[in-house]
Amino acid sequence: MSRASRNRVGSIALLAATVFLLAACGGGRTPGGAARGSGIPGVLPPRPNIVIILVDTLRADAVGFGGAERDTSPRLDAWARRGVVFDEATTPAGWTRTAVVSLFTGLYPAAHGVQDKDHVAPESLLMLAEVLHGAGWHTAAFVSNFAVAARFGTGQGFDTFRFFDKKEAPPGTPRKLNYLPIEYMDPEVRAFLEHPPREPFFAYVHTTDPHYPYLPPPEYLRWGTDPRARYDGEVLYTDRYVGEWLDAMERSGVLGRTIVVFTADHGEEFHEHGGTGHGITVFEECVRVPLVVWAPGLSPGRRRALVSLVDVPPTLLEAAHVTAPAGFAAEGRSLWPMIVGGDPERGWNWNYSELVYPSKGIAFTYREGDDKVVHIVRDKLGRTDWTGLYDVARDRFEQRNLASRRPERLREMRDKLRAVRQEHQREARAVANPQPLDEEAVEQLRSLGYVD
Numbered sequence: 001m002s003r004a005s006r007n008r009v010g011s012i013a014l015l016a017a018t019v020f021l022l023a024a025c026g027g028g029r030t031p032g033g034a035a036r037g038s039g040i041p042g043v044l045p046p047r048p049n050i051v052i053i054l055v056d057t058l059r060a061d062a063v064g065f066g067g068a069e070r071d072t073s074p075r076l077d078a079w080a081r082r083g084v085v086f087d088e089a090t091t092p093a094g095w096t097r098t099a100v101v102s103l104f105t106g107l108y109p110a111a112h113g114v115q116d117k118d119h120v121a122p123e124s125l126l127m128l129a130e131v132l133h134g135a136g137w138h139t140a141a142f143v144s145n146f147a148v149a150a151r152f153g154t155g156q157g158f159d160t161f162r163f164f165d166k167k168e169a170p171p172g173t174p175r176k177l178n179y180l181p182i183e184y185m186d187p188e189v190r191a192f193l194e195h196p197p198r199e200p201f202f203a204y205v206h207t208t209d210p211h212y213p214y215l216p217p218p219e220y221l222r223w224g225t226d227p228r229a230r231y232d233g234e235v236l237y238t239d240r241y242v243g244e245w246l247d248a249m250e251r252s253g254v255l256g257r258t259i260v261v262f263t264a265d266h267g268e269e270f271h272e273h274g275g276t277g278h279g280i281t282v283f284e285e286c287v288r289v290p291l292v293v294w295a296p297g298l299s300p301g302r303r304r305a306l307v308s309l310v311d312v313p314p315t316l317l318e319a320a321h322v323t324a325p326a327g328f329a330a331e332g333r334s335l336w337p338m339i340v341g342g343d344p345e346r347g348w349n350w351n352y353s354e355l356v357y358p359s360k361g362i363a364f365t366y367r368e369g370d371d372k373v374v375h376i377v378r379d380k381l382g383r384t385d386w387t388g389l390y391d392v393a394r395d396r397f398e399q400r401n402l403a404s405r406r407p408e409r410l411r412e413m414r415d416k417l418r419a420v421r422q423e424h425q426r427e428a429r430a431v432a433n434p435q436p437l438d439e440e441a442v443e444q445l446r447s448l449g450y451v452d
């Protein structure tokens with residue numbers, strides 16, 4: 001972190017302390033405009049706890065604070081009003097393992113190389129948990145999606161890595177699922193977050209319920225039984241537990257010493273572009289993800305900057321005053337200055353995402369301002385060498401392809417897309433590390449839809 005940004009964080013912490021004192025003394029609204037009591041009391045300590053809660057397959061517009069029409073996330077909406085919400089966050093990859101390795105390394109897929117179903121993240125890749133562990137953080141992972149089980153190299157740096165296997169569902173569980181539902185993760189996750197065994201800690205919590213098949217408990221089927229209604233029921237079901245975890249951390253006081261990130265690895269398609277599920281396209285329904293950050297003393301607000309999951313590791317390290325080893329998270333940029341200070345005037349006007357999943361499809365997308373180019377090399381729906389150009393500010397669901405109306409802009413955007421891809425390839429520090437999948441792995445991945 002640069003000295004300038006360090007100083008900035010210091011002065012923000014001082015400001016936050018002042019704001020808190022004012023609020024505690026009965027001052028009405030803070031200078032930042034936040035309502036009294038709307039932030040988390042306290043000031044982020046120099047070595048804060050860090051929590052990432054990732055909900056698999058949660059598209060950005062499936063939650064209320066992301067624009068959902070149904071009341072799918074009342075608890076998270078209330079919490080989002082107390083945090084900093086990024087409205088334009090993108091996953092760098094359209095399926096679980098590739099996205100999570102980007103989240104852990106701050107690298108785009110071409111740089112970390114973990115792209116296909118049998119790829120294992122090599123030891124040579126440095127991950128966020130390793131950096132934090134090396135700096136003295138206790139590290140724990142709680143994961144229910146087999147695609148990121150520790151056998152795929154995602155356990156690097158964790159003191160404990162708890163994989164919740166679907167086989168742990170109690171006998172007689174009526175729902176037939178390919179992952180363990182959040183209610184069975186809840187006791188262990190809640191106990192850890194509410195009363196952590198050691199501090200500072202880093203916890204990574206990865207829940208899976210909005211993932212296919214959509215089978216929420218019956219009481220969450222409020223909007224019918226079609227696939228989208230069932231999916232929304234899974235979001236509501238997830239909202240209950242994640243909301244309760246944040247409440248529990250606040251009650252125990254842990255939240256006053258913790259920075260929390262809430263996000264998703266990718267979204268989900270419901271026929272917007274001819275298909276269903278994820279891992280097949282790079283349109284908005286699959287690549288735009290929710291992203292919220294909470295920390296004590298922060299002024300709540302929203303940010304419009306175009307950001308990516310690769311930006312999360314440098315953000316957390318800056319917030320925690322940890323100097324990363326040279327080259328770590330080289331492709332991500334810290335969001336911390338804009339979390340504490342608001343949207344910057346320039347420099348955050350593009351993002352990139354890809355899907356390189358040979359058995360399902362290969363596609364790339366680049367967005368600059370409101371323009372977004374999509375290039376599908378091939379996909380399961382029969383599109384080959386297909387290009388689309390969209391104005392996502394006016395056409396969020398990418399229904400009006402402007403490619404023929406704006407050929408010059410299309411050419412320009414394709415050139416930029418190509419240049420960004422080449423840049424990622426130049427950053428490559430690991431090569432794909434395929435490992436033979438045993439029978440159990442094939443069965444688990446097939447049930448999640450990652451093996452045909």
Ligand SMILES: [Zn+2]
Nearest residue numbers: 056057096265
């Ligand atoms: Zn996923």
